Amino acid sequence: MNATVRRLGWALSDTGVVARRYLSHLVHKPDELIGTLLIPVLAVLLFGFVFGETMGAAAGVDDYRDFLMPGLFALTMAFGIGNTTIAVVSDAGRGVIDRFRTLPMAPSALLAGRSVSDVVAGVVDLAVLAGMGLLIGWRWNEGWPSALAALGLLLWLRLAFTWIGIYLGLVVRSPEAAMKFFSLVFPLAMVADTFVPTSSMPGWLAPLAEWNPLSATVVAARDLFGSPGVVSDSWVAQNALLMALVWPLVLLAVFVPLAVHRYRSAAR
Amino acid sequence: MTGTTEAVILAEGVRKTYPSRSRPSLDGFDLAVRPGTVHALLGPNGAGKTTAVRAMATLVRFDAGRVRVAGCDVASESRRVRERIGLTGQYAALDEVLGGRRNLEMFARLHHLRPGAARARAAELLERFGLADAAERPVRQYSGGMRRRLDLAASLILDPRVLFLDEPTTGLDPRSRAEVWRAVRDLVDRGTTVLLTTQYLEEADRLADTVSVVEAGRVIAEGPPEELKRRVGGSRVEVVVADPSEVDKAAEVLGRVCGAPLDVDPDTQTVRAPVGGRGSELAKVVRALDEAGLEVEDIALRRPSLDEVFLSLTGRRTGEGEG
Numbered sequence: 001m002n003a004t005v006r007r008l009g010w011a012l013s014d015t016g017v018v019a020r021r022y023l024s025h026l027v028h029k030p031d032e033l034i035g036t037l038l039i040p041v042l043a044v045l046l047f048g049f050v051f052g053e054t055m056g057a058a059a060g061v062d063d064y065r066d067f068l069m070p071g072l073f074a075l076t077m078a079f080g081i082g083n084t085t086i087a088v089v090s091d092a093g094r095g096v097i098d099r100f101r102t103l104p105m106a107p108s109a110l111l112a113g114r115s116v117s118d119v120v121a122g123v124v125d126l127a128v129l130a131g132m133g134l135l136i137g138w139r140w141n142e143g144w145p146s147a148l149a150a151l152g153l154l155l156w157l158r159l160a161f162t163w164i165g166i167y168l169g170l171v172v173r174s175p176e177a178a179m180k181f182f183s184l185v186f187p188l189a190m191v192a193d194t195f196v197p198t199s200s201m202p203g204w205l206a207p208l209a210e211w212n213p214l215s216a217t218v219v220a221a222r223d224l225f226g227s228p229g230v231v232s233d234s235w236v237a238q239n240a241l242l243m244a245l246v247w248p249l250v251l252l253a254v255f256v257p258l259a260v261h262r263y264r265s266a267a268r
Numbered sequence: 269m270t271g272t273t274e275a276v277i278l279a280e281g282v283r284k285t286y287p288s289r290s291r292p293s294l295d296g297f298d299l300a301v302r303p304g305t306v307h308a309l310l311g312p313n314g315a316g317k318t319t320a321v322r323a324m325a326t327l328v329r330f331d332a333g334r335v336r337v338a339g340c341d342v343a344s345e346s347r348r349v350r351e352r353i354g355l356t357g358q359y360a361a362l363d364e365v366l367g368g369r370r371n372l373e374m375f376a377r378l379h380h381l382r383p384g385a386a387r388a389r390a391a392e393l394l395e396r397f398g399l400a401d402a403a404e405r406p407v408r409q410y411s412g413g414m415r416r417r418l419d420l421a422a423s424l425i426l427d428p429r430v431l432f433l434d435e436p437t438t439g440l441d442p443r444s445r446a447e448v449w450r451a452v453r454d455l456v457d458r459g460t461t462v463l464l465t466t467q468y469l470e471e472a473d474r475l476a477d478t479v480s481v482v483e484a485g486r487v488i489a490e491g492p493p494e495e496l497k498r499r500v501g502g503s504r505v506e507v508v509v510a511d512p513s514e515v516d517k518a519a520e521v522l523g524r525v526c527g528a529p530l531d532v533d534p535d536t537q538t539v540r541a542p543v544g545g546r547g548s549e550l551a552k553v554v555r556a557l558d559e560a561g562l563e564v565e566d567i568a569l570r571r572p573s574l575d576e577v578f579l580s581l582t583g584r585r586t587g588e589g590e591g
């Protein structure tokens with residue numbers, strides 16, 4: 001019993017040490033943060049000011065900026081995958097992971113530490129983006145508790161995406177290969193309720209977009225922020241809050257074991 | 269050669285084929301390393317040195333065979349092995365963004381030293397490896413030699429009983445190389461056993477008590493550097509004549525004084541012949557050449573390099589092993 005508690009204590013401590021390492025990177029090398037935020041921030045400006053009215057009209061929503069912000073929040077959570085993958089693959093390439101693996105530390109603390117630091121980075125991303133949103137007139141209308149719940153859902157999604165990124169980082173062999181994967185993230189993030197409501201998409205695409213894990217979180221967050229949206233009457237859209245909790249759980253259930261196995265198997 | 273009971277690293281019949289390859293990377297790899305010695309794995313690119321080191325350092329799961337390190341089985345007691353070893357991989361495994369001090373403190377914490385002890389250990393190692401002045405600078409600004417030394421320091425947090433060094437000086441300039449060599453000797457004086465891999469024959473010669481020549485995933489020859497050299501024959505005298513037309517005459521003189529086998533190279537006007545290791549033989553050669561009226565551009569006593577050892581063991585030069 002005592003030994004188990006001590007083991008657990010060290011696992012937590014190891015995770016903390018690793019998380020601190022990656023968080024120092026955010027401070028000393030802010031390009032990761034800037035990289036993730038670049039597209040969403042540009043999108044705030046572009047869609048908020050330039051195309052906003054047209055997009056809003058086409059999408060059938062009155063206030064496109066209020067509609068857009070939850071979508072951009074979720075998009076940013078998805079973009080985090082790229083940083084995670086590149087960080088892990090470059091650690092693997094330079095033998096840093098080998099060194100971690102020869103330490104008598106808790107075996108999965110490296111991966112857990114990375115995911116903790118990613119969620120913290122997610123908080124920073126959301127804060128910056130929310131600041132931008134407030135500047136252009138975005139507001140939450142359902143009070144603090146709901147707004148915080150919405151942010152919680154977004155971070156929950158980020159946690160799940162982080163583990164996809166970690167797994168990809170352990171599988172691909174070079175940052176270039178990781179970039180190729182990352183170019184898939186963008187279209188996947190667009191085929192969702194991010195920029196336009198799924199109801200305005202072609203009939204064959206709409207169900208795909210609705211079942212996209214991003215959509216559940218976006219629709220649920222819109223609801224919690226009290227933002228306008230066009231919620232289709234499909235089952236997923238009607239149960240967005242439930243799905244926003246379940247989807248990340250499913251992703252975690254798949255990718256955490258995959259990543260941990262990959263990390264621990266010495267067969268590479 | 270060595271009693272296997274006293275070996276601190278013992279590998280027996282290790283086989284490893286990576287899933288993506290058809291040829292085994294380790295093919296019956298055997299090794300016994302005595303405690304407190306420096307043991308070098310010498311071999312060309314792709315010989316399997318890194319795979320061997322990774323297998324012995326718990327990083328590669330091998331298909332067959334047995335490895336014991338510091339009294340523990342690598343496959344079934346990997347955690348115990350990890351507490352007793354240090355590894356410096358082929359590429360510096362450091363956090364490029366953090367400074368030297370933060371790197372060492374991080375690794376010390378992951379070795380489960382308390383924060384205060386981790387700080388103290390980091391400071392001590394920085395001092396010992398001459399990095400105290402650069403402690404706060406991000407590692408990406410370090411020179412190759414500084415990186416290597418920090419990398420070495422990072423694998424010494426807990427004074428490991430066995431240290432694995434995979435090509436510790438590849439890509440370093442001579443001065444940095446000498447620094448790393450000094451650090452390694454210093455470690456051995458403190459009782460650490462060092463297993464290093466190298467492609468530099470000079471490095472194996474200078475550092476190692478025992479050299480194992482590795483090719484195609486197995487050890488093809490082993491012994492102290494001196495013994496390996498002796499296997500290729502003794503020292504040789506090397507004479508460069510001034511006049512190209514006199515190469516044959518020089519060869520005839522050397523053949524008479526030293527005997528066979530002669531190595532004649534008309535292009536470089538060089539003749540090589542075996543001699544005993546003592547200077548008196550060299551003097552005899554000089555006298556004979558002088559009496560024959562030959563003008564000598566250069567004359568030297570050359571001991572065989574490990575390069576030649578490799579050539580005579582494998583029939584190939586180092587670096588031709590790839591493929």
Ligand SMILES: Nc1ncnc2c1ncn2[C@@H]1O[C@H](COP(=O)(O)OP(=O)(O)OP(=O)(O)O)[C@@H](O)[C@H]1O
Pocket residue numbers: 268286287288289293311312313314315316317318319320358467
């Ligand atoms: N992770 C891997 N996956 C597949 N094949 C590998 C892997 N690592 C090494 N190999 C192959 O195994 C063989 C031995 O490689 P290894 O890296 O052990 O050689 P080495 O002696 O360390 O070479 P070098 O001097 O270039 O470092 C090579 O043919 C190499 O291509």
Ligand SMILES: [Mg+2]
Pocket residue numbers: 317318319358434
């Ligand atoms: Mg190698």
